[in-house]
Amino acid sequence: MLQIKGLNKSFGKKQVINQLDLDIPTGSILTVVGPSGGGKTTFLRILAGLETADSGVFTLDGQAFSPKDLKEHEQVVGVVFQDFQLFPHLSVFENITLAPKLVLKETKEVYTRKAEALAEQLGITELLNSYPYQLSGGQKQRVALARAMAMDPKVLAYDEPTSALDPALRQQVEEMILSLKKQGVTQIVVTHDLAFAKNIADNLLEVVPNN
Incomplete structure (x- = not known):
């Protein structure tokens, strides 16, 4: 199980993640849904070690870790970004x-x-x-x-996996994610597509931008 406790992240005076607590059971799918500006991509970048959280505790199967300080050969969360890179x-x-x-x-x-x-x-x-x-x-x-x-990686994460895809490809992505779930892969899916999120989610987190 991946657990996140008390996660906070601000950019200047704008707080994009505020005291986030999550439990993500092994083999489950968490979808994070919300409009731009809600901190969804920032959340993924923190998990991937590309951004540093202001505060928060991360544990995997009871063992604490820091995404930013993992050794090169260690990877807890692998992220598929929207632009593929x-x-x-x-x-x-x-x-x-x-x-x-x-x-x-x-x-x-x-x-x-x-x-x-x-x-x-x-x-x-x-x-x-x-x-x-x-x-x-x-x-x-x-x-x-x-x-x-x-x-x-122990966990796979996706940033807007259905963005700009037609309905047929959207369905293929849905089937692919559900197929990986059957194989026991833990997944986090960030999306603005609520219908897609509900189709695949074991747990759904809705976020709103902090004004």
Whole structure:
């Protein structure tokens, strides 16, 4: 279980996260819903160690940790950001395997096997030799997810995974997230799409901007 107690974050005089307490059971899906300015993306960036919380305690299965101070090879939360952040000069295979190779120090045999297994799981096997400019938005999202999963995080998080997707792709994303849940993957989904959030959520958190 991922637990967050007393999380606070301000930018100047604007407090975007105020005394947030969350319990996220292992294998469950938490959706965080609200308009822009409510602190949803900031919350994900804190979990990923990209922003520093003003205060708050994080525990995973009873063990305290600091997202900002994790060692390179440790990753509690892997985040798939809205803009995917794929390296345009690298193939899909290279995007997926770069961090396992450089950070986890995996051998070529290990990271290749992992990339092929993730590609099969996410339906992108035929794209491994393609480059980001050749991919659709939905395909880029699956590559970004495979890249996050390749670091073996304990929790997967998504920033607006259905943004700018048509209804068919939106349905595919929903099915993908629910499929990962069946495999026991703990997931956090940040979205403005309330209907989508309700379809997938075990627990739903609605946030409003602090004025």
